Amino acid sequence: xxxxxxxxxxxxxxxxxxxxxxxxxxxxxxxxxxxxxxxxxxxxxxxxxxxxxxxxxxxxxxxxxxxxxxxxxxxxxxxxxxxxxxxxxxxxxxxxxxxxxxxxxxxxxxxxxxxxxxxxxxxxxxxxxxxxxxxxxxxxxxxxxxxxxxxxxxxxxxxxxxxxxxxxxxxxxxxxxxxxxxxxxxxxxxxxxxxxxxxxxxxxxxxxxxxxxxxxxxxxxxxxxxxxxxxxxxxxxxxxxxxxxxxxxxxxxxxxxxxxxxxxxxxxxxxxxxxxxxxxxxxxxxxxxxxxxxxxxxxxxxxxxxxxxxxxxxxxxxxxxxxxxxxxxxxxxxxxxxxxxxxxxxxxxxxxxxxxxxxxxxxxxxxxxxxxxxxxxxxxxxxxxxxxxxxxxxxxxxxxxxxxxxxxxxxxxxxxxxxxxxxxxxxxxxxxxxxxxxxxxxxxxxxxxxxxxxxxxxxxx
Ligand code: NAD
Ligand code: UGA
Numbered sequence: 001x002x003x004x005x006x007x008x009x010x011x012x013x014x015x016x017x018x019x020x021x022x023x024x025x026x027x028x029x030x031x032x033x034x035x036x037x038x039x040x041x042x043x044x045x046x047x048x049x050x051x052x053x054x055x056x057x058x059x060x061x062x063x064x065x066x067x068x069x070x071x072x073x074x075x076x077x078x079x080x081x082x083x084x085x086x087x088x089x090x091x092x093x094x095x096x097x098x099x100x101x102x103x104x105x106x107x108x109x110x111x112x113x114x115x116x117x118x119x120x121x122x123x124x125x126x127x128x129x130x131x132x133x134x135x136x137x138x139x140x141x142x143x144x145x146x147x148x149x150x151x152x153x154x155x156x157x158x159x160x161x162x163x164x165x166x167x168x169x170x171x172x173x174x175x176x177x178x179x180x181x182x183x184x185x186x187x188x189x190x191x192x193x194x195x196x197x198x199x200x201x202x203x204x205x206x207x208x209x210x211x212x213x214x215x216x217x218x219x220x221x222x223x224x225x226x227x228x229x230x231x232x233x234x235x236x237x238x239x240x241x242x243x244x245x246x247x248x249x250x251x252x253x254x255x256x257x258x259x260x261x262x263x264x265x266x267x268x269x270x271x272x273x274x275x276x277x278x279x280x281x282x283x284x285x286x287x288x289x290x291x292x293x294x295x296x297x298x299x300x301x302x303x304x305x306x307x308x309x310x311x312x313x314x315x316x317x318x319x320x321x322x323x324x325x326x327x328x329x330x331x332x333x334x335x336x337x338x339x340x341x342x343x344x345x346x347x348x349x350x351x352x353x354x355x356x357x358x359x360x361x362x363x364x365x366x367x368x369x370x371x372x373x374x375x376x377x378x379x380x381x382x383x384x385x386x387x388x389x390x391x392x393x394x395x396x397x398x399x400x401x402x403x404x405x406x407x408x409x410x411x412x413x414x415x416x417x418x419x420x421x422x423x424x425x426x427x428x429x430x431x432x433x434x435x436x437x438x439x440x441x442x443x444x445x446x447x448x449x450x451x452x453x454x455x456x457x458x459x460x461x
Pocket of ligand 1: 016018038039040041091111112132135167
């Protein structure tokens with residue numbers, strides 16, 4: 001059988017939460033392109049080739065299955081795939097640096113730079129390189145320098161196409177994005193490359209939602225979008241603390257301010273704090289860049305978003321210990337939800353990590369239930385096995401516990417039989433609803449003492 005000719009050969013380096021879903025969507029929407037995703041991690045690639053994908057994301061398996069084996073491939077052969085690609089997306093991890101200058105703030109660009117060097121050593125023709133990872137503003141310049149410092153004469157045009165998907169809703173976000181942003185140099189070569197990347201998305205995204213800019217605006221917009229989203233959460237969380245002192249109800253306050261169309265109603269759910277691999281890392285990166293340019297007041301302003309988040313997590317545990325008669329030592333506490341949000345198994349920077357570790361430091365026994373995140377939770381809590389148990393049954397977690405702490409907004413938590421749970425617990429029985437998702441009045445009537453976020457507690461003592 002003759003080998004099929006594809007219009008474009010697209011490669012993505014990095015098969016993680018972004019690379020996998022993004023490329024699966026491009027492949028599913030564009031059968032005329034060949035899309036290959038490569039990674040240094042063979043286990044991850046093997047999982048992408050199976051029906052047990054390496055990440056839990058609703059609807060993703062269907063999208064992958066639609067294209068896999070036709071025009072979507074997963075592979076560990078990085079060099080050979082670089083050689084044949086026309087357009088290379090780079091979607092490797094860019095965590096916060098843990099060493100050296102900028103430790104704890106700056107982005108660790110070692111994985112990113114390694115990919116640039118692999119591209120350089122393997123390429124045998126001109127390429128368009130697309131930054132998909134979230135990167136500090138002006139990274140494209142460094143990248144272009146590395147790539148174009150070669151004697152081969154090949155040209156590498158570096159573009160920025162940051163990804164705005166959220167975990168748990170990745171498929172819908174990719175299928176119907178608010179916008180796609182493509183930044184390029186604004187000279188002839190840059191504009192030509194930009195048009196090629198616009199053409200990919202135009203296969204399914206309306207043109208008016210594909211926006212273009214210079215590279216620096218695109219890089220910076222990604223950091224700023226995450227900073228603004230996180231800022232809204234820290235703002236409402238800061239107000240939740242005031243509500244708890246004044247008998248105001250943060251849900252009512254959020255509703256009242258959110259109806260102002262200038263403010264808008266989304267991202268105003270107070271809770272135990274934001275998690276996820278990106279908000280904290282990207283804000284700290286922004287802070288570092290501001291400091292680099294001597295903009296110390298700007299840096300402090302954004303850093304306060306992270307500080308309020310830490311305060312909110314600390315406040316949650318302090319409340320637990322205080323109301324449980326100033327000691328949780330030897331008490332069994334059930335954690336409902338370990339993922340950083342619902343509909344994902346991802347636990348990176350989940351508030352549940354901090355809460356569990358603090359409860360262990362207070363010598364509580366912690367039992368964790370989560371429908372999708374137990375494997376990651378076990379990895380996060382390695383070394384705490386003397387204090388922590390894991391179960392896939394919420395009723396078993398609650399049995400014999402003094403308290404339940406709800407840390408993820410999984411919908412199934414609202415549907416549990418709380419009378420049965422109450423009957424199996426030690427008394428007085430406490431519920432700390434870190435996501436305000438339960439029916440607090442009904443729980444109170446069953447007999448629980450209920451501590452929501454930013455609302456008056458309902459106590460039986
Ligand atoms: P991830 O850790 O899930 O995936 C990154 C992958 O890159 C890993 O599988 C790793 O093995 C691979 N990798 C690292 N170095 C490599 C190399 N030299 N060659 C080949 N593969 C290599 O990370 P992620 O969550 O997908 O995030 C990737 C980027 O996208 C980050 O910059 C992040 O800030 C950004 N982002 C993430 C999300 C999200 O929801 N997770 C959303 C938008 C943007
Ligand atoms: C976030 C952004 O929403 C995406 O646009 C971005 O692409 C992504 O980061 C990234 O760069 O990685 P994500 O972290 O997957 O996506 O999930 P969000 O829905 O933003 O939730 C982040 C955290 O904030 C979760 O812990 C969530 O529970 C919390 N949150 C969210 C609140 O506490 N209150 C809210 O009102 C909304």
